[in-house]
Amino acid sequence: xxxxxxxxxxxxxxxxxxxxxxxxxxxxxxxxxxxxxxxxxxxxxxxxxxxxxxxxxxxxxxxxxxxxxxxxxxxxxxxxxxxxxxxxxxx
Amino acid sequence: xxxxxxxxxxxxxxxxxxxxxxxxxxxxxxxxxxxxxxxxxxxxxxxxxxxxxxxxxxxxxxxxxxxxxxxxxxxxxxxxxxxxxxxxxxxxxxxxxxxxxxxxxxxxxxxxxxxxxxxxxxxxxxxxxxxxxxxxxxxxxxxxxxxxxxxxxxxxxxxxxxxxxxxxxxxxxxxxxxxxxxxxxxxxxxxxxxxxxxxxxxxxxxxxxxxxxxxxxxxxxxxxxxxxxxxxxxxxxxxxxxxxxxxxxxxxxxxxxxxxxxxxxxxxxxxxxxxxxxxxxxxxxxxxxxxxxxxxxxxxxxxxxxxxxxxxxxxxxxxxxxxxxxxxxxxxxxxxxxxxxxxxxxxxxxxxxxxxxxxxxxxxxxxxxxxxxxx
Numbered sequence: 328x329x330x331x332x333x334x335x336x337x338x339x340x341x342x343x344x345x346x347x348x349x350x351x352x353x354x355x356x357x358x359x360x361x362x363x364x365x366x367x368x369x370x371x372x373x374x375x376x377x378x379x380x381x382x383x384x385x386x387x388x389x390x391x392x393x394x395x396x397x398x399x400x401x402x403x404x405x406x407x408x409x410x411x412x413x414x415x416x417x418x
Numbered sequence: 419x420x421x422x423x424x425x426x427x428x429x430x431x432x433x434x435x436x437x438x439x440x441x442x443x444x445x446x447x448x449x450x451x452x453x454x455x456x457x458x459x460x461x462x463x464x465x466x467x468x469x470x471x472x473x474x475x476x477x478x479x480x481x482x483x484x485x486x487x488x489x490x491x492x493x494x495x496x497x498x499x500x501x502x503x504x505x506x507x508x509x510x511x512x513x514x515x516x517x518x519x520x521x522x523x524x525x526x527x528x529x530x531x532x533x534x535x536x537x538x539x540x541x542x543x544x545x546x547x548x549x550x551x552x553x554x555x556x557x558x559x560x561x562x563x564x565x566x567x568x569x570x571x572x573x574x575x576x577x578x579x580x581x582x583x584x585x586x587x588x589x590x591x592x593x594x595x596x597x598x599x600x601x602x603x604x605x606x607x608x609x610x611x612x613x614x615x616x617x618x619x620x621x622x623x624x625x626x627x628x629x630x631x632x633x634x635x636x637x638x639x640x641x642x643x644x645x646x647x648x649x650x651x652x653x654x655x656x657x658x659x660x661x662x663x664x665x666x667x668x669x670x671x672x673x674x675x676x677x678x679x680x681x682x683x684x685x686x687x688x689x690x691x692x693x694x695x696x697x698x699x700x701x702x703x704x705x706x707x708x709x710x711x712x713x714x715x716x717x718x719x720x721x722x723x724x725x726x727x728x729x730x731x732x733x734x735x736x737x738x739x740x741x742x743x744x745x746x747x748x749x750x751x752x753x754x755x756x757x758x759x760x761x762x763x764x765x766x767x768x769x770x771x772x773x774x775x776x777x778x779x780x781x782x783x784x785x786x787x788x789x790x791x792x793x
Contacts, residue, residue: 356577363556363577364747370573386572 330377330401331394337372338365351395356388366391373397377405419503419535420496423455424489424785426481427778429719432750437716438560440587440615441471441663447717448477451753451774452485454527462531463769465688465721466523471614471642472689473666475517481782484516488524489788491515503532504543504694511695518666518691525692526725526765533764540725540765544697544732552712552730555581555740557611564594571601580606581738583637587615591624595631607634614638614663618647625655637684638662648679660684660711667691671699675706683708687725688715700733713740720745720754724767753777 331351338355342365355361361369370391374381379401390400432446450466466485468475475484491510497503507525529540541548556579562570574582584598591610598608610633616624621639637660640647645664652659661674662684674680683703690696703710714726723745730739745752753774760766 361577362554362743362747363574363579364744366573366577367570383569383572386569386576388576391576 330398333376334369334373334394334397337376338369341372342368349394351398352393354392355394356392373401377401379404419460419498419532420457421454421492421494422457422785423453423783424485424493425453425455425781425783426485427451427453427774428477428481428780429753429774429777430779431719431753431777433717433748434750435748436561437748439585439611440560440613443560444716447719447749449717449719450477450480450485450523451719451721451778452523452527454524454531456531456535458535460531460534461769462527462529462534462764463721463767464523464525464527464530465719466519467688467715467718467722468517468519469689469715471663472519473517475519480517480520481784484520485524486784486788487515488520489784492524493785493788497532497535500532500536500538500543503528503536507692507694511691518689518695521695522688522690522692522722522725525694526721529693530764530767537763539728539763540693541728541732544693544729548731549734550731552727552736552739552742553581554579554742555583555711555713555738557740558582558584558598560585560588564590564597567594567597568601571598575602581609581740582606583609583611583740585613586610586624586628587612592627592631595628595633599631604632606632608632609635609637609660611637611660611662612639614641616640618644618650621647621651622654625651625657629655629657634658635660635682638664645674645677645679648674649677652679652681658682662686662713665690665699668695668698668702671702675702675708681708683710684713685710685729686713686715687729688718688722693725693729696729697733700735704735710735711738711740712736714742714744716741716744716748718745719749720752720756720767721765724754724760724765728765751777 390396429451430448436445452464454462466480468480533540616639618640635658639651642663648659658681660682661680665683666689685696687696700710712730714723730736751773753770755768755770
């Protein structure tokens with residue numbers, strides 16, 4: 328769950344406050360961890376940090392409702408760097 | 419509890435992103451934080467957020483005249499319990515010595531201080547029952563470009579937002595409404611807010627065309643003083659009219675009811691004179707068969723935002739709180755400690771005094787000024 332931990336770190340440091348340890352399968356929106364503006368910022372951060380482009384039709388709960396959903400989406404969409412088995416370095 | 423000291427902070431905090439509507443475009447907030455201390459050393463915090471178009475005067479007027487006037491009237495006064503504080507604040511409201519914005523800040527600071535002194539939650543002055551937390555209503559301003567609007571709405575849909583308002587009053591209103599409706603679908607009725615942008619004829623013409631996009635209400639279609647125009651918009655379009663800029667005081671509310679100019683009052687604590695005055699507006703609306711919605715002012719810090727949350731939890735009849743916690747997302751940094759849990763007494767907030775110092779442009783002790791002490 329490295330990506331999930333990175334996303335949680337970003338949420339804690341940049342988007343929300345007093346965020347406890349979030350279960351990877353907790354719904355981020357329904358639990359109130361993030362509001363709509365925070366989602367916007369999170370999506371922009373995911374695109375720049377993992378060098379991906381998120382299409383409008385991909386903005387659905389199946390991809391972004393939980394930390395696990397986000398991690399799996401990033402893993403499916405982020406191309407590994409040449410000569411590396413890891414995802415692009417985060418900025 | 420005797421008032422021992424009053425300090426005001428003129429605060430300027432940049433926004434993370436701008437926000438715009440028909441009357442203004444903002445990239446920062448300029449607000450006044452008020453701290454009233456008592457002889458026991460406790461502090462109560464309030465906020466004054468003047469808006470010229472809400473008859474709140476200017477920051478300079480509030481600092482130079484209105485708050486010193488309140489201090490002159492209140493200094494040295496002692497209170498033995500919460501009822502005495504409520505009685506004094508009601509009397510101050512009736513005296514109407516200053517703007518509603520300044521009264522709001524003074525009332526909040528007094529309730530915060532009295533709550534800490536006499537161990538009660540500020541919300542108790544509104545009612546004993548604490549209702550459920552309100553959902554957040556979101557507002558789409560002119561700062562969201564039309565080419566980015568679809569994505570913005572997709573994110574709102576992703577977040578499950580059901581209470582959405584869009585600012586109108588520009589040439590591309592119809593195109594923007596079409597996009598919002600296409601993404602959010604028929605289950606999300608759209609409220610629009612013209613912020614006084616139209617004449618009566620323009621409003622009627624525009625609303626007839628906008629109706630197809632699932633628009634359920636229009637806020638302040640014409641100028642604040644044009645109650646006759648508002649009534650005609652209601653009658654000729656059949657659309658629910660929300661009053662905002664037209665509604666600040668109880669006298670405003672009476673005039674609106676008498677003119678049959680609205681269906682909904684937009685209650686915002688910062689413009690209406692605080693918790694007690696806002697409650698009076700809600701009562702009048704109920705008695706007159708009108709409904710109410712609850713909102714915040716763009717640029718509020720966590721002090722005013724918390725007051726709105728308290729109001730929404732204690733006063734029945736609201737489905738959402740527009741702009742709820744937007745201070746956390748909009749301000750580069752808030753002057754109130756973040757957190758979902760609140761203290762038991764007063765407003766239940768914890769001030770972040772280091773952050774307050776960081777964003778304070780000027781600070782003055784008006785208590786000492788009024789007493790003629792050189793600061």
